[in-house]
Amino acid sequence: MARVLVLGNAGLDISLAVPRLPERGETLLGDGVSQAPGGKGLNQAVTAARTGILTRFHAPVGRDAQAEEIRSALSVEASLEFDPAPLDHPSDFSLLMVMPDGENSIVSGGPCATSFSASAATDFAVTAEAGDVIVLQGNLTQEATLAALKAASDRGVTTLLNPAPLWWEVGPLLPFSTIVVANRGEAEAITGVADPANAAAALRQQGVSIAIITLGAEGCLVRQGTTIAHYRAMPVDVKDTTGCGDTFCGVLAAALTIGRTIDNAIDLAQRAAAITATRAGAYAALPSRQELAAIFSGNERH
Template sequence: MHVYVVGNMGVDQTYLIDELPEKGASIHGHKISQDLGGKGANQAVILARCGVKTTLIAARGNDHQGDWCRDKLTHEPLTLFPADPLDCATDTSIILNSADGDNVNITTTTAADTLSLRHITAVLADARPGDVVLQQGNFSFDKTRAIFEYARGRRLYTVFNPSPVQSEFAGLWPLIDLVVLNSVEARLLGADLQTADAARHLLAGGIGALVVTLGADGALLFQGARQLRAEAAPCRVVDTTGAGDTFLAVMLASALLRGLPVDETALRHAGAAAAITIGRSGTLNAFPTRAELSAILA
């Protein structure tokens, strides 16, 4: 089983602030870390650390930040395409962490936008039926749809984490086997309904299965008439950045490594891994190690 993560990578710069600012406010902050980030890179790194064969299809720019990202990824057990930088700036995220552990992210998409469909399908051409294509919400609607259509044509299993949310994504559901959302995203894409009703609305659109993460309240799995809940693992909240990416990647890895669809065990494994990330500061530096993930998945 091979997972192709088609998404973005970049540099995460994290600042600690007293509280999230209101519109028009000027505030002081303290830069506490610089780390590799981007939802595509985050999820690929964790999948690879879980022991899943992983290819990250994501662009970096031809600048010193792009070189820095490449060097960070050389220490991870994954394959990166394209191997060479593109003629653009590397994407960057500014992360504002408030004292209570909440955060706001501001992300550029220049490199992600420069990555062409030709770059992506050249790699996916090597995929075999049953392999997995995982996307996030960093591409345009048209590119996202074209990638999933290509994956469907090659009989690949499609997973979608549509964050950041675009309203047009609701037209993609018949192309998706598994969608992973948080409760806010579920409401935005689910006709502004509460979680259970939003899930039924989304499933009616053609999704194979849906997982909704609920933060401290755990996670819900919806598939057909089946609904499962997993409680959140206890943890001390330091920094929630990357927790959703950790959850998704470990959930998917748990199911793939056991040859099963996503189940309650996969949700439980994912929650335990996300609790580790939440208890640490940063992005890549906060993720569970290979040893920690092996212990969780054992």
């Protein structure tokens, strides 16, 4: 049976509601503090597993209480196999500052993610089999991420790269990425092209088979071959956009694993991301197993 394999980071998310971003040297009061498991890899793996698709998640964590909290939280997720890689570093974390309009800014600390080796990444990627989809993000080092993509590509496996956060050059990874999902700003940073449609074309020229540029409330643009399509997003009352991209990637991977077309997979991913946008937080805002089942069956409530 085909699976979703996710290689990425796992940590704790600390969310804080703020009226605006602080100025340089300013101390700004916030409220609504919350803490939950997080990390792009973790969120994408949980979302994929909640679709009912068998999902294996491999992530470096510390040997500390935070790692135990992560393990405990993920143990209740049906269809998810969490395979942690313990390292002698503090577990990763992120600080999410959420503005009143729902937009967010994130600062992350990733000592475990940045210490994860390329050889360990390869060891995980070579477990991929025909029909699997392997998902990676930008939290691990370029060397580890590239090693995993190369190993998976050599096995003929579909690779999905969501390169956020951008802290190293993405270009060398593109020829090994079947699908790239990037937002408007990330696509411009990677390609040097501001227009999303042209940025998608530039990603294709660098070896990506399917380039997806997410545009928030405007939906997304998809370049496949010489064809570009605009998929409109479902209108919702946005509370917090944190985790929307992770929901999108997790559902997209799961849908492709069970043979859905790219058109249908994107539609399902956007519907799931719309649910996340209506809730505060990241992990807490991910769609439930029941909500995803309704989306996949076409019976969700609008």
